Amino acid sequence: MSNIYLTYLNKGIAFLAWVECIGVILVLIIASVLQFYLAELPCPLCLLQRAAMMLMVIPILLNLRYKRHIFNYTLSSLAALLLGGIAMRQVLLHINDPQGSGYGNTLLGFHLYTWVSIMAVIVIAYNCIVSSALREYKAPSLYYQNQLGKRVVSITILLFIVTALLNVITTYSECGLQQCPDNPTHYIHEL
Structure with a gap:
């Protein structure tokens, strides 16, 4: 009974890790879409938040790909x-x-940076719960479960890399190789 429980727990945790990665990637994509379609240039703090989101996802991607x-x-x-x-x-x-x-438009009544602060608290709570629930810290990841898991993880990693590159390109077009302005009004390099 306990082995079946641990198997389902490990599969559930692997799935939730994938959901966390996809959620953060979607937030980064939505931020890029808002940047282009609403002409909202991100401020330096917004760009730092995007970088911290990418840093937050990399270890979870490692959990998806490896043990x-x-x-x-x-x-x-x-x-x-x-x-x-x-x-x-x-x-x-x-x-x-x-x-x-505030800075920028709102989404469902809150500014994006408010949503990001809420997301950070949720991720910290989730990571604490999951790491305290794991009995086997080197449990199999989603990648090793089956062929579908390998494809899902590979596509997720590729999507993350494309999203990260998109953010690097848009940041360069906004700031170049200099410090970003506090209240940006235009791109330095047009895309």
């Missing part, structure tokens, strides 16, 4: 802590803005 290890959850939690600190800094910068004008 899950508690060290990866710890690294992801530290990156989420950094992400939350950056996002809360931006929240506190705009806390006294009249009528919640």
Whole structure:
């Protein structure tokens, strides 16, 4: 009975790790879409948040591809802590803005940096729960479960790499090789 329980627990944790990665990748894609379609250039703190999100996902991708290890959850939690600190800094910068004008448009009533701070807390809580629930810290990952798992993990890693490259290209087009302006109004290099 306990072996069946552990098998389902390991598969569930592997699936949730994949959901976490896809969720963060979707957040990065949505931020890029908003950047282009609404002409919202990200501020330096927004760019730091994107970088911290990528740092947060890399250890979880390692858990998906290789055997899950508690060290990866710890690294992801530290990156989420950094992400939350950056996002809360931006929240506190705009806390006294009249009528919640803040920086950029809102999504479902909150600014993107508020959503990011909420996401960071959820990721930290999730990583703590999962790492305390794991009895076998080197449990098989989603990649080793079957052929579908290999394809899903490979596509997820490829999607992450493409999203990261897209963010590097858009950051370069906005800032070049110099410090980004506090309130950007145009691209330095047109795409």
